[in-house]
Amino acid sequence: MQAGRAPQGGAQASTKQLGTAAAFSAQPDITRRGFLGTLVGGCAWALLATSLSGCTADKADEAVVVEEISAKDGSQKPSQIIVTMTPGSEPPAGFDPFVSWGCGEHVHEPLIQSTLITTNTDLSFKNDLATSYSCSDDGLTWTFTIRDDVVFSDGEPLTAQDVAFTINSIATFDGAEADLSMVNEAQAPDDTTVVITLNKPFNALLYTLAVVGIVPEHAYGEEYGSNPIGSGRYMLEQWDRGQQVILRANPLYYGEAPNIERVVVAFMAEDASLAAAQAGQVDVAYTSATLAAAQPAGYNLVNCASVDSRGISLPCVPSGSTLVEEGDMVYDVGNDVTCDQAIRQAINFGVDRDLLVEQVLNGYGSPAFSVSDGMPWASNDMQVTTDVARAQALLDEAGWELGSDGIREKNGLRASFVLWYMAGDSVRQGLAEAFATQMHDLGIEVVVQGASFDDIYPHQYTDPVLWGWGSNSPTEIYNLTYSDGWGNFAQYKSTEVDGYLDEALACVEVENSFDYWKKAQWDGESGIAPQGAATWVWLANIDHLYYVRDGLHLAEQKPHPHGHGWSLVNNVDQWDWLG
Template identity: 40%
Template sequence: MYKKNAFSLRRRSLIKGAVATGIMAGFAQPFSWVYARKKTPRPAKESLMISVGAEPEAGFDPCTGWGFNGYRLFQSALLDFDANINLITDLATGYQVADSGLTYTYTLRRDVLFSDGTPLTAADVVFTYQTAKNSGSVVDLTMLRSVEALDSHTVVFTLNKPWSTFVTLTAQLGIVPAKRYHAGRYREEPVGSGPFQLVQWDKGQQIIIEPNPHYYGVPSPFKKITLLFLDEETALANAKSGQLDVVMVNPEYAKESVAGMQLLTVRTVDNRGFNLPVIPRGSDKSGKPIGNDVLCDHAIRKAMNIGIDRQWIINNALNGIGTPAFSRVDQLPWSNAATHFKDNRIHEANALLDAAGWQRGSDGVRVKNGLRAEITFNARTDDLQRYNLALALAENVRELGILLHAQARPWSECKEKAAYEPCCWGFGDYNPQDLYSGYHSQGSYNFSHYANPVVDAWIDKALASTNHAKAIEEWQRCQWDGKTGPDGEQGDMPFLWLVNIDHTYFVAEGLKLGNQRLHPHGHGWPVVGNLQYWTWDA
């Protein structure tokens, strides 16, 4: 029988082949918690130097998507999220939803100024939503029919259909000033009501920010914060030389030792998993290939889900940094605990495949009616973590008699082939609409061609709800309602979820990063979502 620890002996040769396709070589060793060597804490100071991600080349315009997952910095929104991703008030003191579910009325605070000293009013909210709706960007406002100001501090949104996640969207879209907004310049010269203001942007190098003197909330104790745009190796070298106070690191570097710094690990909903096409191979209306003859068999999908060892995969592919994932929305308020199950049930998974008629061939690969259990799984060439996951998964499923080929491809090609060859996806949003995108038969990310009318009905009911708390119950039922659903060991399993990747940062001793909320998809920038609460505790 194939042994899992054989992966550590073979992975070097496996990854060598990835170099030719543009993948960085090298797997990290199994993870162990790493803390820096202790030294005398640095004295309190008034400025910070940090490196937490790539330069946002599109700029800082929330109307085109900046800060949509909660790290706006320069703007604030009508609502916000607490540490547990529950909705709380921000610019709005409250809101009401009409019984029809078509009208949302928000009442604004009266003490809010933009960073240029001008007041924020309902007219700015109206302008922001109209601009975002017409921008054609990632901000989806197709459900919004109109927005109007009843008075200077009351805004009414009218939807063209009930859409309960609209209230969540109002916690994601930052407000811009109508009189200071210019589509061509605002992205580089943002004015907002958030805790910070941008004072300098050296393209390709850094931005310098300072506290917004007119901010209505808790002010930052730091007078100047510089965010450097460095590649990870350069950033880590600068940290080791004492030039940085915070530096983002991916799992490959998390075992490094940095004098005077500690490793901060933050839990996330930044998940990784492969879509599993649930229909036989064929073509769509345009003639494009869809479906997969192996994966359309539920026994194969279930055997992989219950038979793999997610923790082993995390240890070998991600340096042990992450937690096993069993659904699309683990740990979020609308997560359904019934979708979690025990994995690494190798004997049960093999028995399931035997009973389904998948018999082992002479080479150990299962065959059914002349069809080999042989599948290509794709991962993007510019993301070592996803490719490492594919490699580790390929080794893990060998014990099930499934031959998986991990292939590195350009991201555009991965997405193009996802309808018939599994692709490694990264999700993790603060909006339950993500479940609609992935599991509804009309969802934009339903690359598995999954269609369950009961699931569709639960999702439609959740979207039509006029009560956010009630909608959460229906979002939970759409995952598994006790009889059917996409997730859980009795579910339809159109996805093979593997991991929620922890986000890791080296942080200078004495610097406290406050109460970090559950991070969304996208390692790096989310850590500054509460930047105004960072303190120096010398």
């Protein structure tokens, strides 16, 4: 339960995004297995179990040259790229949109499949399979007209029936990570028309449809995730589970042929990714703020702006006040310290977000004030300036008095709570510990506790938890704020805020909904903002960092959502080698 289930949305990508590319020294393409065989036979892959210093360039240079893939213009510049991603980026169920491919925790364009619509770099909508679409005045019926010239990679035509099959299957599949629960039914009255009826107005459906890949009804089965057939820009050439994925340009694709013919994605740990770049084995290697200074020769450090936010949920109700049921699970709810609004507001005004970015992220990030900073639906009223004096005054006025040990008390209750974070994540640990230090200066004791999510989930409604969120869709606000939202860990319930959220989703034109999203955050008197209910304290937005080989030009990036992975290659077909 990290990123929201809906896709991206928002502002222009940061100018930090791309570095200046230098002259490129061409790398030959390698065998399908040669690349990972090199990493395993060398020691970049073995860094999962050994230290970085144990790897040598001599072993890392054992790649076998097999073929040159020329660019589509006939030049001899290479048309293959090798990209590293986190092990968690590998889709556990394969390349199946019915489960999580494209629309799971780490939202991205599905590449192998086409979508009805997609988004520009400013996250405005544009057509993909659709040639036009409209919504009824009551917001309950969406009608799409689709292209009549699209075929799947097996040569069979794509029709509206395939679109309806995809949407209905996801809407009725309990294991689907794409949220299409608002869909009543999708129908195909003819081969080029799709009619989607909803059980409630929900214009943010468009953001989800922008990442839901359309699958062929005739070819879908239990093995689809391992052997996908699609109509997208690429086809699956090979998948070595736990190691790599190789994508190849789809010769039957209806759009412009990709600049990059083959995309090799290698899944590896962060230190192995660095070693692979240092050995010159990869073209793009993900990294983090803690390793960014170790920039390998021949690579630029590319900094992609994101809405990959880190924030802490703050339970708003007293302990034992209610229970939340999720399936067959029943959770205790409430916290007697954070249920005091003065505590939550003081935390929001007392935390120094700039210092967190500087100390924990080495400057590779930005202060976070909401789950959707920079998006057109984000309210400026969520942004607050660090004001320790105001924070202390709020606590004083609420009766939280400093004790002899420097921790405040009220009616015998210490201002103390446990803060959970995902163990093994150095950024979350660093943020949690630095946050705890800052809170101590306010007289609030924060006991930091790292654990697996399996161990964290029983505490998600009773204790503050440091989460990672962020998507390019306003539904992130809905999920975290609506009274019955599946991510409402604070258990904040407001009929007024719910009303704004319902109004936002009922707007026929998405652009007309933005003001309602903002009012749910703060309408001048109430909302979830720091000066209001303060249901969360947002800390930082994490920049996504990559080492990019000199001479490789990345196309302009959309703001990256939560997850350091596939979002980078949304437009890999538009990348190019310079020179």
